[in-house]
Amino acid sequence: MNNSLQAISPVDGRYRGTANSLAIFFSESALMKYRIIVEGEYLIALSKTKGLGLRGLKPKEEKILRALYNLSDADARIISDIEFKGWKHIKATDHDVKAVEYYMKDRLSDTSLKDILEWLHFATTSYDTNTLARGLMLSDALGKVILPKLEEVIRVINGFAKKYARVPMLSRTHGQSASPTTVGKEFKVFVTRLQKQLNQLKNLKISVKFSGATGNYNAHFAAFPKIDWLLFSKKFIESFNKKRIFILEQNVVATQIDPHDREAEVFDCIKRINTILVGFNQDMWRYISDDWIIQRPPEGTVGSSTMPHKINPLKFENSEGNLGLSNALLEHFGRKLPISRLQRDLSDSTVERNFGSALAYALVAYEYLLKGLRKIDINEKKIKEDLNAHPEVVSEAIQTILRASGIAMPYEKLKELTRGKKVTLKDIAVFIDSLDVPTELKRRLKKITPENYTGIAAKLALK
Numbered sequence: 001m002n003n004s005l006q007a008i009s010p011v012d013g014r015y016r017g018t019a020n021s022l023a024i025f026f027s028e029s030a031l032m033k034y035r036i037i038v039e040g041e042y043l044i045a046l047s048k049t050k051g052l053g054l055r056g057l058k059p060k061e062e063k064i065l066r067a068l069y070n071l072s073d074a075d076a077r078i079i080s081d082i083e084f085k086g087w088k089h090i091k092a093t094d095h096d097v098k099a100v101e102y103y104m105k106d107r108l109s110d111t112s113l114k115d116i117l118e119w120l121h122f123a124t125t126s127y128d129t130n131t132l133a134r135g136l137m138l139s140d141a142l143g144k145v146i147l148p149k150l151e152e153v154i155r156v157i158n159g160f161a162k163k164y165a166r167v168p169m170l171s172r173t174h175g176q177s178a179s180p181t182t183v184g185k186e187f188k189v190f191v192t193r194l195q196k197q198l199n200q201l202k203n204l205k206i207s208v209k210f211s212g213a214t215g216n217y218n219a220h221f222a223a224f225p226k227i228d229w230l231l232f233s234k235k236f237i238e239s240f241n242k243k244r245i246f247i248l249e250q251n252v253v254a255t256q257i258d259p260h261d262r263e264a265e266v267f268d269c270i271k272r273i274n275t276i277l278v279g280f281n282q283d284m285w286r287y288i289s290d291d292w293i294i295q296r297p298p299e300g301t302v303g304s305s306t307m308p309h310k311i312n313p314l315k316f317e318n319s320e321g322n323l324g325l326s327n328a329l330l331e332h333f334g335r336k337l338p339i340s341r342l343q344r345d346l347s348d349s350t351v352e353r354n355f356g357s358a359l360a361y362a363l364v365a366y367e368y369l370l371k372g373l374r375k376i377d378i379n380e381k382k383i384k385e386d387l388n389a390h391p392e393v394v395s396e397a398i399q400t401i402l403r404a405s406g407i408a409m410p411y412e413k414l415k416e417l418t419r420g421k422k423v424t425l426k427d428i429a430v431f432i433d434s435l436d437v438p439t440e441l442k443r444r445l446k447k448i449t450p451e452n453y454t455g456i457a458a459k460l461a462l463k
Contacts, residue, residue, distance in 0.1 A: 011360035018367045019360035025141040026356025029076040034133035035100045040065045079103045097126035123219040131208040135248045143245040149366045161187035165461035168451045170387040177390040180454050184461030190280045201269045205249040207262035215254040256344035260337035271330040274323040281320040288313045294377045315372030322365035329358035387450045391425045392418040394448045
């Protein structure tokens, strides 16, 4: 039996194939691995700090320590057993970070590092390990998976913007016919909005702290008051930033925890991106409904179990639904995580374990949107027909030009001619002929059609 069919969450079941790229960052095993990396690199950093009395590590010993970063499924199971059941001589800790510490000590007990094992997790609180581990997880997931996928989404949408930059299209404001635009320009609107948010996202930093049980370096200072622990933690945190798009930043003044304000900024930005894409999906849905966009059905697929003709816009609908699920979690993160009782409560911990779920729903949404975009064509013929069926949209141009020419009450005259009425270009031409204006102006007004009344839409689409 495929285990994915037994999963409660669809991101671990139905959508596992799409969301799988995030598992290496947000699974329980991944969290264990990142904790080991933090603990290992911390021990190495301590060994290079003068004044502690800790001997330096040989290159071979650093290699032994870093070999623990290659955490196997069997190793992860041992850590889990240490936490929940106990393992070998170790009793159950009921504490996930302490389980990692005991696992590392056990694995290193038969190596040349056995004499310095008590320097593992020295003077830190479990949150220090967790904040760096989760910061690294979030940084890697955003930089290696989410950002490239969003850039692909923007690139594909922008491809439509350029390809159809000059294809005129009827606009709708309040659902009613409005001044024409172009297909490409309307795609470009979303490209521009998404790119602005993505630029903001790239510039956000992930805040972490590494300052002990209540954020004051109490234990560090008590043991070694001559060490500049503030500088040490700053350099230690920054040592993880090589080749990272989303860098970690030290929070100097904190309680036991980083207050999550920066994480909230990150999640709020992703939420805005998702909200923009919800709007895009809904517009695509409407264009498909109007037959302005045609879907190409893959061979063998079914649109309706009873209506053979249907090709449902399910990729865009699926994307919209998963964006909503992602945003529900992201909104909760932004609202809940910055609040902690006094110096620390644990209510954030279980919420943080859902970072992967929120981003997985978003990733599924992005991929389904791309699938939808890869299977569509623009129905230029139908778009042109519907545009030309609404010649009243040129009334704005006519009344504006007449205003500029000093003609009295042109808006009111065009309103009487067109509002709530079905008119043709011929009707509009008759109206123009009735005006007491120069012949040259009449000729200019008659040249305006729904197809050429698009302003600089094409230029905007190609920006």
